[in-house]
Amino acid sequence: GAVVSQHPSRVICKSGTSVKIECRSLDFQATTMFWYRQFPKKSLMLMATSNEGSKATYEQGVEKDKFLINHASLTLSTLTVTSAHPEDSSFYICSARDIGNRGTDTQYFGPGTRLTVL
C-alpha cells in the first residue's frame, strides 16, 4: 500500500509555544489530506480537511486560528498548533487520500504525532 510519513513522531513543548507537524505522502500525490485527533482509548475525530492550493475545511468546534493547516504541495500538508496549551496534548494523525491510477479511493494514514504540552 501507499506510504504516508509524519514528523515529528513525538514532541514535547512548553505552554504558549507553537508546534508544526508535517504529513507527507511518499509515493503518491494527494490533493486531499485529513487531520485527526485521537484522545487516549478513544476513536479518531476528524479535525480538518487539507486541500492542496486552497483553504482547509475545518470541522465544527475546531478553532481555525489555533490549528493552522497549510497544504503547499501535492505531497505535503502541515498542521501548526499555535499557542499550545496542556489541553492540546493529544495524538495527532494525518491521512492522505489516494485516488490514483489503481482505481481505488483510499486514505492512508501516517504513524501519528504524540504532542505533550507542559
Added chain:
Amino acid sequence: AQSVTQPDIHITVSEGASLELRCNYSYGATPYLFWYVQSPGQGLQLLLKYFSGDTLVQGIKGFEAEFKRSQSSFNLRKPSVHWSDAAEYFCAVAPDTGRRALTFGSGTRLQVQP
C-alpha cells in the same frame, strides 16, 4: 450524516480461535466501508475495504469482511487468531461522493490469550 457503531468495546479470544468483530453503519446510500487496525502508539493500517461488487472482501493478514446491505453491517472475521493480532480495530465509513472524509466507529480492543 453517516455514523458507525462498533458494539463491542473489548473482546478477548484464545489464540487459534475464530474472531468476528461487529460493525454497523448508518448512511443513506451505499457507503465506502473500511477496517483499520491500530497497534499501541501507532497510526492506522488498512486491513480491507469495500466499494462495490463482491460483498465478501479479502484483506491482509488473513482477515475478511462481509457487507450485508439488509443489516447495514460490515463485520470483520478471521478464522484463526494469532497473538500478534492483539490491537485496536476501527470500522470506518465514507460517503460515495465528495471529499470522502472518514467517520470512525469507537473501536474494538482485541486481546489474545495464549
